[in-house]
Ligand SMILES: O=c1nc2n(C[C@H](O)[C@H](O)[C@H](O)CO)c3cc(O)ccc3cc-2c(=O)[nH]1
Ligand SMILES: C[C@H]1O[C@@H](n2cnc3c(N)ncnc32)[C@H](O)[C@@H]1O
Ligand code: MET
């Protein structure tokens with residue numbers, strides 16, 4: 241057990257660029273007032289230096305995307321989740337267990353018209369393990385699992401629209417990721433937290449959700465690294481984790497990145513209570529704590545990590561505070577589809593986001609789903625089966641988005 245560290249000593253360590261340990265990170269996560277301002281300055285300077293060093297002075301990126309909720313059925317029951325539903329409810333509302341391929345392609349095609357370049361597949365984890373209706377729906381169409389269907393849907397999007405899939409289907413095995421790698425330039429799964437207590441203890445948000453065991457999630461992160469998949473992860477702030485647990489979660493992501501180098505971005509997402517969930521009475525993540533978490537993530541993960549916070553989960557003024565805390569990416573923003581995970585929080589219009597970003601002295605810059613170093617990294621990171629699809633949307637000089645509209649093109653597996 242490390243002892244407590246004074247905030248002043250932890251700030252001095254952060255300022256000097258020394259590695260930050262658990263006790264120091266915990267102490268920094270508690271900063272408020274003038275100390276928070278100092279913490280934010282350290283983090284923002286680190287971000288600025290990192291971007292300048294790679295020739296991207298003051299660029300803050302986003303990915304123009306459509307959100308494709310392939311299925312809302314899930315074997316888990318996270319207490320904060322409003323996305324998850326049950327077969328009876330879907331049937332009553334006249335919806336299928338999954339989106340059909342033509343529904344998927346229809347969303348992507350409308351997105352392509354609006355210049356979207358990413359198709360974000362976010363879905364429930366392995367619903368067939370809990371719901372026979374899910375397994376039957378898949379079997380009737382010749383699919384062996386939800387992830388098998390994700391692969392087919394990604395191929396349909398690539399061929400019919402040219403959008404690049406980003407897969408966020410929850411826990412995957414190494415073998416499942418290997419099968420999906422040729423159809424998506426990037427994938428992701430939030431670590432959420434390393435707190436095992438939030439999973440093992442009755443009444444806690446991850447109790448009863450086998451896919452939220454942090455040991456399982458850390459294994460996924462390591463497996464994705466071994467498979468050389470540009471990977472997005474992150475933490476959910478304010479679900480009942482202590483500051484020490486929050487510090488441990490950030491340090492764990494840094495450790496994974498040191499081992500494999502595949503973490504293309506880290507999302508720091510604030511919990512927002514939803515009325516129809518078990519956590520409806522839990523207060524939203526507190527803004528001071530959230531800003532400190534963003535800054536500590538930046539400091540621990542370093543100048544070359546892309547640190548992302550979604551602009552739709554805070555106010556306009558708070559967006560500026562996120563920039564001041566060291567983010568350099570807004571994540572996926574859609575001119576078409578809602579954020580189905582946070583349906584009550586519309587994205588700012590892209591002109592407004594550009595204005596907000598400009599007001600902080602930065603330039604809003606469009607990227608594609610895989611972050612520039614991975615786009616430019618060739619075969620090590622982008623499967624050869626996707627090379628043409630990616631090249632069609634990327635600026636070859638920067639690895640960011642080119643000024644083009646996606647177009648469908650045939651996809652085939654390259655051995
Ligand atoms: O609209 C959303 N996009 C989410 N995204 C997508 C993200 O906004 C971007 O599309 C990706 O970062 C593209 O690089 C996630 C992606 C992941 O890999 C893991 C978690 C998330 C979480 C969300 C989310 O809650 N809402
Ligand atoms: C897709 C990601 O969205 C996040 N997520 C799920 N529910 C909420 C909520 N109520 N508030 C904020 N983020 C949420 C989780 O981190 C999940 O992994
Ligand atoms: C809708 S939540 C995002 C995808 C997956 N079910 C997870 O929790 O990781």
Ligand code: SF4
Nearest residue numbers: 314316318321324364
């Ligand atoms: S957060 Fe993801 S894993 Fe948890 S219930 Fe919702 S869809 Fe399922």
